[in-house]
Amino acid sequence: MHVVNTQWNRTLTFKKHFFDEAQERYYVFIDPLFNTYTRLADAQVVRPVLSLARANGIAADRVYVMDASRQTTRISANVSGFLNTMRITLNDNLLKRCSLPEIEHVMAHETGHCVLNHIYKFLLLYIIAAVIGFAVFRRASAGLLGRFGTHWGVTSVGDVAVLPLFVILFSIGSFLMTPFHNTASRVQEMEADIFALNAAREPDGAAEVDLKLSNYRKMEPGPFEEWIFFDHPSGATRIRAAMRWKAENLVTAK
Numbered sequence: 678m679h680v681v682n683t684q685w686n687r688t689l690t691f692k693k694h695f696f697d698e699a700q701e702r703y704y705v706f707i708d709p710l711f712n713t714y715t716r717l718a719d720a721q722v723v724r725p726v727l728s729l730a731r732a733n734g735i736a737a738d739r740v741y742v743m744d745a746s747r748q749t750t751r752i753s754a755n756v757s758g759f760l761n762t763m764r765i766t767l768n769d770n771l772l773k774r775c776s777l778p779e780i781e782h783v784m785a786h787e788t789g790h791c792v793l794n795h796i797y798k799f800l801l802l803y804i805i806a807a808v809i810g811f812a813v814f815r816r817a818s819a820g821l822l823g824r825f826g827t828h829w830g831v832t833s834v835g836d837v838a839v840l841p842l843f844v845i846l847f848s849i850g851s852f853l854m855t856p857f858h859n860t861a862s863r864v865q866e867m868e869a870d871i872f873a874l875n876a877a878r879e880p881d882g883a884a885e886v887d888l889k890l891s892n893y894r895k896m897e898p899g900p901f902e903e904w905i906f907f908d909h910p911s912g913a914t915r916i917r918a919a920m921r922w923k924a925e926n927l928v929t930a931k
Contacts, residue, residue, distance in 0.1 A: 717742045717767065722777065726784050729876060730756070730765060733792050741766045746773070752889060754783050756791045774889060778882030782873050789872030795865045802861060810850055817846055855905065862908040870915055871922070880923035887912040887919070 717723055717740040730737050735756060745753070745768035752771040758764050771780060790796070821842065822831060831838045874880055890912055897913040898906075910918075 712743045712745065712747065714741045714743050714766065716740070717772075719772075722767075722772070722780060725777070725781055726765060726767075729781065729785055730788060733788050733876060735763060735765070735788060735791060737763050737765045739764065742772060743768050746770050751893065752783065752886070754780075754787050756787045775886065776882065778877075778879040779886045779889075780882075781877040782879045782882040782886055785873035785877035785879075786869045788876065789869035790865070793865075793868055793872060795869070799861070799865070806854065806858075810854070814843075814846055814850065818842060859906065859908045860904065863903075863910050866909045867915075867918070870910070870918060874919060874922045878927070880919040880927065883919040884916045887915045 723740045726740050727737065737756075741764060743766050745751070750770055752768065752774055754765070754767045754771055756763070756765055765784070767780065767784070771783060775783070818834060818839070822829075822834065822839070826832065829838070829842075831842075833839075870883070874883060894909070894912060895902075895907075896911065898911050903911050903914070
């Protein structure tokens with residue numbers, strides 16, 4: 678059962694990330710059904726977070742905290758909503774487990790996704806991939822039915838018996854697209870990391886957060902493993918980037 682679940686997780690990564698990206702715009706309406714949101718009152722956290730947001734064009738005047746610890750120990754934050762529903766949310770694990778420099782870096786990373794329009798870029802990528810994918814799917818299914826349809830007892834694409842073929846082709850296509858999808862995602866995550874380093878200027882905080890993320894992400898996978906299965910840069914890759922930024926900026930400045 679574990680092997681089957683692992684295979685399905687890898688095969689469905691492409692589809693899952695689409696819904697993850699789409700859900701980003703519905704945090705305001707969906708998440709409150711499952712978690713409690715309260716306004717964060719700690720001025721030591723609220724002040725730098727809102728300052729960072731305003732400096733990068735995000736019109737938010739409050740910071741909320743979500744009781745994510747009910748479901749997980751993972752740390753996260755998000756900038757969500759649209760127009761007058763824009764808001765900043767930190768999960769309570771982030772506040773409990775991280776220092777202020779770490780919180781600022783995480784917030785700057787999420788701000789980067791928003792400022793760099795990553796959601797819209799990914800949706801455009803999905804549309805292009807879908808058009809190409811359905812064209813290939815149509816040619817492949819037509820070719821296979823033309824050659825083996827009589828033997829299989831399938832007369833046309835309208836025959837319900839063709840469904841297993843569609844499932845197989847779709848699964849193969851999703852699996853083959855996984856490394857390309859993950860590469861596109863890693864590129865955006867690294868862009869958000871660099872944005873965060875320049876905005877928050879907390880490379881040590883960035884490194885400390887990446888170490889905490891190693892609780893549920895492999896810290897240093899092989900290059901081939903990272904290329905195929907990782908939709909975020911590995912912790913080692915991110916820490917090296919943070920230390921390189923520090924060496925070229927803070928250390929050089931001194």
